[in-house]
Amino acid sequence: MRARPYEFITVAHEGRLTLLTIDRPAAFNALNAAAHEEMAAAFDAFAADDDQWVAIVTGAGKAFCAGHDLKQQAAGGGLVTPSTGFGGLTARFDLTKPVIAAVNGVAMGGGFELALACDVVVASSTAVFALPEPKVGLAALAGGMQRLPRAIGTKRAMALMLTGRQVPAREGLDLGFVTEVVEGDPLPAARAFAAEILACSPMSVRATKEAVLRGLDVPLEQALGEQWDYPAMRRMLASEDAVEGPAAFAAKRPPVWAGR
Structure with missing residues (x-):
C-alpha cells in the first residue's frame, strides 16, 4: 500500500x-x-x-x-x-x-x-x-x-x-x-x-461507463450508432485486452489484463 x-x-x-x-x-x-x-x-x-x-x-x-x-x-x-x-x-x-x-x-x-x-x-x-x-x-x-x-x-x-x-x-x-x-x-x-x-478488463469497464453516461441524454437509435466512435470504446476495440479476453476464454484460463 x-x-x-x-x-x-x-x-x-x-x-x-x-x-x-x-x-x-x-x-x-x-x-x-x-x-x-x-x-x-x-x-x-x-x-x-x-x-x-x-x-x-x-x-x-x-x-x-x-x-x-x-x-x-x-x-x-x-x-x-x-x-x-x-x-x-x-x-x-x-x-x-x-x-x-x-x-x-x-x-x-x-x-x-x-x-x-x-x-x-x-x-x-x-x-x-x-x-x-x-x-x-x-x-x-x-x-x-x-x-x-x-x-x-x-x-x-x-x-x-x-x-x-x-x-x-x-x-x-x-x-x-x-x-x-x-x-x-x-x-x-x-x-x-x-x-x-x-476482475474485468479496465478497457471494457471504461468503455461501458462512457457509453452508458453519454447515451443517457440522446435517443436510443443515436446512442447505438454513436457508441462505436466514443473515445474509450475505440481504445477498447483496438486494445490488447480485446485480444486477450477471447484468447483466455478459448484456452479456458483466467485473462491477464494489460489495461491497454
Missing part, C-alpha cells in the same frame, strides 16, 4: 485500487477550499495513473461528507469549488474509470452530490442523505438538481430537494440512488465491488 501526504484527505494505493478518504472528522468531513483542491489533485492523479483502475471515496470518523464548510462561507470564504466540481469530482465528466462511494455516515449537500457522482454507492445502514440547501438559503449546485431526478425520477427527487428532508440509507436503496446497504463499515463491501470490477 502506498500513501501520499495531504492535510485534509488521505490517499492510499492498494494494488490497482485508489482509496481516497476525506479526513476532517471534527467538521463531519465538510470541505473547505483547501480540501476541495486536495480532492481535485487526488482525482487528477487517479485519472492520469495507468496503474490505478478503480477508486473508492469515503470519510474518516462517523461522516461521509457534510458538504461545503458553511463556517468558511460565513467568514467570507465563499463557495468556490475546483473546475472539476465539488470534491474535484462532480463536474469531472471525462473520467471513465469507475468510482465507488463508501458512505459511512451523513452525506449532506455536496456530500450527497459527491456520492451521486460516483458509479456505485455502498452505504452503512446508519448513513443519512439529504440536499438541505434550501434550509440555508442555497441550492444544490454541484449536480444534485440534475443527477437525483435522473436517478430516482422527477417527482420523488422534487419531494426531497424542495424540503431538504433527510433520507436513511435503506430508503435510498428503495428509491434507487444507493446500490447496497450494509451493517457497520461499508468499506469491505466497497472493496468487494472494486475486486469484481478489477
Whole structure:
C-alpha cells in the first residue's frame, strides 16, 4: 500500500485500487477550499495513473461528507469549488474509470452530490442523505438538481430537494440512488465491488461507463450508432485486452489484463 501526504484527505494505493478518504472528522468531513483542491489533485492523479483502475471515496470518523464548510462561507470564504466540481469530482465528466462511494455516515449537500457522482454507492445502514440547501438559503449546485431526478425520477427527487428532508440509507436503496446497504463499515463491501470490477478488463469497464453516461441524454437509435466512435470504446476495440479476453476464454484460463 502506498500513501501520499495531504492535510485534509488521505490517499492510499492498494494494488490497482485508489482509496481516497476525506479526513476532517471534527467538521463531519465538510470541505473547505483547501480540501476541495486536495480532492481535485487526488482525482487528477487517479485519472492520469495507468496503474490505478478503480477508486473508492469515503470519510474518516462517523461522516461521509457534510458538504461545503458553511463556517468558511460565513467568514467570507465563499463557495468556490475546483473546475472539476465539488470534491474535484462532480463536474469531472471525462473520467471513465469507475468510482465507488463508501458512505459511512451523513452525506449532506455536496456530500450527497459527491456520492451521486460516483458509479456505485455502498452505504452503512446508519448513513443519512439529504440536499438541505434550501434550509440555508442555497441550492444544490454541484449536480444534485440534475443527477437525483435522473436517478430516482422527477417527482420523488422534487419531494426531497424542495424540503431538504433527510433520507436513511435503506430508503435510498428503495428509491434507487444507493446500490447496497450494509451493517457497520461499508468499506469491505466497497472493496468487494472494486475486486469484481478489477476482475474485468479496465478497457471494457471504461468503455461501458462512457457509453452508458453519454447515451443517457440522446435517443436510443443515436446512442447505438454513436457508441462505436466514443473515445474509450475505440481504445477498447483496438486494445490488447480485446485480444486477450477471447484468447483466455478459448484456452479456458483466467485473462491477464494489460489495461491497454
